[in-house]
Every structure is written in structure tokens, then in C-alpha cells.
Amino acid sequence: MSARTPLSATPLLAVAMAALLATGARAQTPVPTTGGATSGERVSAPRAPVSKDPQVLRGQYLAQAGDCISCHTRPQGAPFAGGLPMQTPFGTIVSTNITPDPDQGIGAYTVEDFGRALRKGRARDGHYLYPAMPYTNFARLSDEDVASLYAYFKQGVAPARQDNPETALKWPYRMRWLMAGWNLLYLDGAPYAADSAQSAEWNRGAYLVQGLGHCSACHTPRGFTGAEKAASEKGGDVFLSGALVDGWYAQPLRASALPGLATWSRDDIVDYLRTGRNPHTAAFGPMAEVVANSTQHMSREDLAAMASYLQAIPPAKGASATAPAAPAPDATAAALHDGQVPERGAMVYLNNCAACHRSDGQGAARTFPALARSSAVAAADPTSLIRIVLRGSAMPHTTDSPAALAMPGFGWRLQDADVADLLSFVRKSWGNAAGAVQPAQVATVRASLPK
Incomplete structure (x- = not known):
């Protein structure tokens, strides 16, 4: 929430209030990303009501x-x-x-x-x-x-x-x-007010994304007091621009030149939220639990409304909302297919990943997520990628896609340098253009994981 009229506060009050919201809330948020829930992630099935009252x-x-x-x-x-x-x-x-x-x-x-x-x-x-x-x-x-x-x-x-x-x-x-x-500063408290300039579907999507779905709780960065820096698209480019939460990177939900929403159709987003997978990707980490417990039970109309609202949010200044053109035949894929490994990360990939994700990084639709031009691979923060390699992942079990396919963790056999080399290779191959991963980053994530 944006701040109201500033209050006079002691440093102790400011520090205390900052901590209370920044403390690892498990708000689960619909987000188009790539991967699967951490192995062993708790998923509970909602109970049927004991009443038939409408x-x-x-x-x-x-x-x-x-x-x-x-x-x-x-x-x-x-x-x-x-x-x-x-x-x-x-x-x-x-x-x-x-x-x-x-x-x-x-x-x-x-x-x-x-x-x-x-x-x-x-x-x-x-x-x-x-x-x-x-x-x-x-x-x-x-x-x-x-x-x-x-x-x-x-x-x-x-x-x-x-x-x-x-x-x-x-x-x-x-x-x-x-x-x-803290509440005086950041709790607006006003129910959602429909925007008369927008369609009924857009307003329904905004109501769900901003309110009940609480997407910004994970996907919007927070300020020094722990409050979200923006509560809606009116708050500027920071709204739904991505944030690190509870050891996972919740990716941006705004259109950009990177792979992600700009490359997905509305049906792709609906499919993802309903099944935990689509032709581009699969849900991972806390998002797998969200799909299993929440979004798979929502109506297609409500999911479509959420998709329409998210796709209507303008890109950040300087970013393009146009999907990048598909790359030409990739030299990396050809080299891996021929067994050529010009760098150490390529060898780690061939030995551990290529059987499922293939030499062209395309995986298998709705089974093994693609790594080529992937939103998760292209993420500015590689924390989630590192975590998935170390601990593995599993797709959510849903009514429409009941197979909870899983990827094993490789942390027991790969050293920090191996994981860094592997992800650095993946993040620059098959049309990806993300930065390298350092062994120190892997070590930090490894040390933070539950024993």
C-alpha cells in the first residue's frame, strides 16, 4: 500500500513495523514461471462443505x-x-x-x-x-x-x-x-472500486489479483518498512515487478521483452493456473501449492479475467511488451547433439539434464519444461533455479492434469561450482540471454535450505 500522510515515529517503531511485514509471509500467488514444487512441499486438498446452501x-x-x-x-x-x-x-x-x-x-x-x-x-x-x-x-x-x-x-x-x-x-x-x-501508514481499508474506463472482465481480474488472490504480496517488492511498494497498477512500474520471498524468486507479472507474459496467450495463462503447466512451462515451489489448492478450483471465466488484467498492465518504462522473435536454429543445440562440449557447463548439462530437457532445451510439452527462452531461466534472480537444481521439483496434482511429475534434486552429486557452471550455460543458450551464476550464489542458497 502506498503511505498515507506521514506519521511522526520513533526509530524503534519504524524498525519494528518494517520487520513485521517483511517476515516470510507465505502468501501464494498466481505467477507464470517454470519448474515444479519442491520435493516434499506440503499440499492439502480443500474439504467439501457440509452444507449445500448457495x-x-x-x-x-x-x-x-x-x-x-x-x-x-x-x-x-x-x-x-x-x-x-x-x-x-x-x-x-x-x-x-x-x-x-x-x-x-x-x-x-x-x-x-x-x-x-x-x-x-x-x-x-x-x-x-x-x-x-x-x-x-x-x-x-x-x-x-x-x-x-x-x-x-x-x-x-x-x-x-x-x-x-x-x-x-x-x-x-x-x-x-x-x-x-503501521496500519495508519499502509492500510487503505477501502473496498475495490471499479474503474469505469475498463471492461467488466478487466475489473473482475483486478479485483481478484489485487484482493483475494493477493498476488502483490509475493510479486511486488517491499520498502524499508516492509510494506508493498505499490498496491495496484496505479502505483507505477514497481507493481508486480518481482521480488525474492521466502527463498524463492517470485517473477515479474508485467509484460516485458523477457520471456514470460509477453510470449503467452490468455489461454496459456488460464491453462497454467488451471493445471500447473502449459506449452511453455510448469509451476514450481510455492506456486505448485497455489495451483493445487487454489487456482485449479477457480472458474475459467475468473482465470481469464485475471489473465486479461495482467496482460493489460503496461510494461515498465523502457521495456517492450512485444514478444521477441523466435531465434534461428541454435548452434548450441547442434553442438550438444553432436556431443561437442566447449565448456564445463555443457558437459554437466549433457550428463544430468539432456535426457529430459533435450539438446535443444525444448523439453517435452506439459511433461519436461522447456529451458529455451524460459521465463524462469531468464529471471534476473537465479535463486529459484539454483533451488530446483539442488532439491528438485514436482508439478502439482490437478484434476485436469493429475500426473504430478517430479524432477530429482542433484545437490547430492553436484558441487557448487558444477551448479554454477550448469546454470550459467543454460542461461546463455538456446536464445536465453541471462547473466552468469556464481558458485557463491549456489553456496548461499544451499546453506539456506532446510536440512
């Missing part, structure tokens, strides 16, 4: 669109009973129980209480929520949608009692009252 069913749909289950369900835990720990440099934030249990959950909440938590970041007893829950995005929700979500969580979700650990932040970040100042 409002409850509508609420279930909205809860899936908002991917509530991914943050509010711990591994082997009851659905929506919370307990998922989010590790941050400032301590651990644990998600809350949002089942209708009267003691541990939201059973005692009125619809007004629920709406205040969702859009204002305040619990029923008045205490401030930490913005790991993206209430600055959910503030855009309409009253009707808030009421439907409330009906679902009260009537369509089974109450569950579950002992969860407490959120444990270091001092001074544990002082929740500091969020009052």
Missing part, C-alpha cells in the same frame, strides 16, 4: 480462490485449524485456527468480527494481527464476499480443536500495538 458454496469458492488452506493448515493437521509455523528473522509466526471451534477458532465471531479481522487486521478481542496474513489485500473485498466467506467458515468447515504453538517473535516485534502505527 452462500456457503460461494464462500467455499472464495476461500479456495484466496488459498486460505495453505497457510491455515499445518502438515498432518486438521483443515483450517492453523499451526503452520512461518520462520522469520524476527521469530516464528504461527497461523491461527479459523475453524468454527468456539474456543480456539472463530466460533464466537460475528460477521462484523470476521470482516474486521479480514479487512482491518484486528481480532475479535481487538488485538492486532500480523500482516503475514495479507489483510491489506483482503481489504479490497466486498461486503457480499466477506459474508459468503463467513458463512462457509461457520457452516461449511468442521470445527477442530488443535493445540498449536504460540507465535514467538523477538522483542520488540512481539509488541502487537506497534501495528497500529
Whole structure:
């Protein structure tokens, strides 16, 4: 959110507020990228509602669109009973129980209480929520949608009692009252207002992307206070321009000269969000969980609206929205096909990658993602690529594409220099034009991975 009228604040307040939002929130966001979910990534299936009431069913749909289950369900835990720990440099934030249990959950909440938590970041007893829950995005929700979500969580979700650990932040970040100042600065709180100059489809897409989908929570960089630098396309070139979040690089969603949205049709984006793959790429990391738990359950009309909105966002200044022309027959492909390895990275590729991704880097459609002119390969930050090589990846399991094909990790057999040479080779081959990867970058990512 853009700041309101500046407040006078002590340095301690500024530092504390900066930390609270920048603490590894697991907001999951639709993003066209390449790869697959990290091996072992937790994926939970949404529960069917116990009611057939139309409002409850509508609420279930909205809860899936908002991917509530991914943050509010711990591994082997009851659905929506919370307990998922989010590790941050400032301590651990644990998600809350949002089942209708009267003691541990939201059973005692009125619809007004629920709406205040969702859009204002305040619990029923008045205490401030930490913005790991993206209430600055959910503030855009309409009253009707808030009421439907409330009906679902009260009537369509089974109450569950579950002992969860407490959120444990270091001092001074544990002082929740500091969020009052942060909210004054960054919480707009106004529901989405339709742009009369745009179509109904564009407005629907904007509502979903900016609000319930909370795409900017991952794909927009944050300032020194931890707030998103822009909340919509009106905020300038920084909106959805890409950011490093929780050890993954969430790629730009704006059109540019790089491979990505500019090279995809609207149907490509819909296909990706519905199945986790398309002719260009496949979902990886947290995005695989988003597809499995959220976007695959959305209507084709809503996915098309999101695609239309994203493709209508103008490119950053100095960037072209025109898709680059297809390259001529590639010399790298011919050399690899003939067994010529002019550099060490090429040999690493032949020994470990070519069997699936082929000597021309094209892979196999919807099975092995292409590396040639890939949005993930071309990313400014290679963190996600390094992580996938070290730990592997798996495509999401979806109704339309049930095969959760997986790539093994190679970190056990490749040294940091091997991974750097491999990715440097891939990022400059088959029409790719990205920078080299250094062994020190690989070492940093390797050291950050869970043991």
C-alpha cells in the first residue's frame, strides 16, 4: 500500500513495523514461471462443505480462490485449524485456527468480527494481527464476499480443536500495538472500486489479483518498512515487478521483452493456473501449492479475467511488451547433439539434464519444461533455479492434469561450482540471454535450505 500522510515515529517503531511485514509471509500467488514444487512441499486438498446452501458454496469458492488452506493448515493437521509455523528473522509466526471451534477458532465471531479481522487486521478481542496474513489485500473485498466467506467458515468447515504453538517473535516485534502505527501508514481499508474506463472482465481480474488472490504480496517488492511498494497498477512500474520471498524468486507479472507474459496467450495463462503447466512451462515451489489448492478450483471465466488484467498492465518504462522473435536454429543445440562440449557447463548439462530437457532445451510439452527462452531461466534472480537444481521439483496434482511429475534434486552429486557452471550455460543458450551464476550464489542458497 502506498503511505498515507506521514506519521511522526520513533526509530524503534519504524524498525519494528518494517520487520513485521517483511517476515516470510507465505502468501501464494498466481505467477507464470517454470519448474515444479519442491520435493516434499506440503499440499492439502480443500474439504467439501457440509452444507449445500448457495452462500456457503460461494464462500467455499472464495476461500479456495484466496488459498486460505495453505497457510491455515499445518502438515498432518486438521483443515483450517492453523499451526503452520512461518520462520522469520524476527521469530516464528504461527497461523491461527479459523475453524468454527468456539474456543480456539472463530466460533464466537460475528460477521462484523470476521470482516474486521479480514479487512482491518484486528481480532475479535481487538488485538492486532500480523500482516503475514495479507489483510491489506483482503481489504479490497466486498461486503457480499466477506459474508459468503463467513458463512462457509461457520457452516461449511468442521470445527477442530488443535493445540498449536504460540507465535514467538523477538522483542520488540512481539509488541502487537506497534501495528497500529503501521496500519495508519499502509492500510487503505477501502473496498475495490471499479474503474469505469475498463471492461467488466478487466475489473473482475483486478479485483481478484489485487484482493483475494493477493498476488502483490509475493510479486511486488517491499520498502524499508516492509510494506508493498505499490498496491495496484496505479502505483507505477514497481507493481508486480518481482521480488525474492521466502527463498524463492517470485517473477515479474508485467509484460516485458523477457520471456514470460509477453510470449503467452490468455489461454496459456488460464491453462497454467488451471493445471500447473502449459506449452511453455510448469509451476514450481510455492506456486505448485497455489495451483493445487487454489487456482485449479477457480472458474475459467475468473482465470481469464485475471489473465486479461495482467496482460493489460503496461510494461515498465523502457521495456517492450512485444514478444521477441523466435531465434534461428541454435548452434548450441547442434553442438550438444553432436556431443561437442566447449565448456564445463555443457558437459554437466549433457550428463544430468539432456535426457529430459533435450539438446535443444525444448523439453517435452506439459511433461519436461522447456529451458529455451524460459521465463524462469531468464529471471534476473537465479535463486529459484539454483533451488530446483539442488532439491528438485514436482508439478502439482490437478484434476485436469493429475500426473504430478517430479524432477530429482542433484545437490547430492553436484558441487557448487558444477551448479554454477550448469546454470550459467543454460542461461546463455538456446536464445536465453541471462547473466552468469556464481558458485557463491549456489553456496548461499544451499546453506539456506532446510536440512
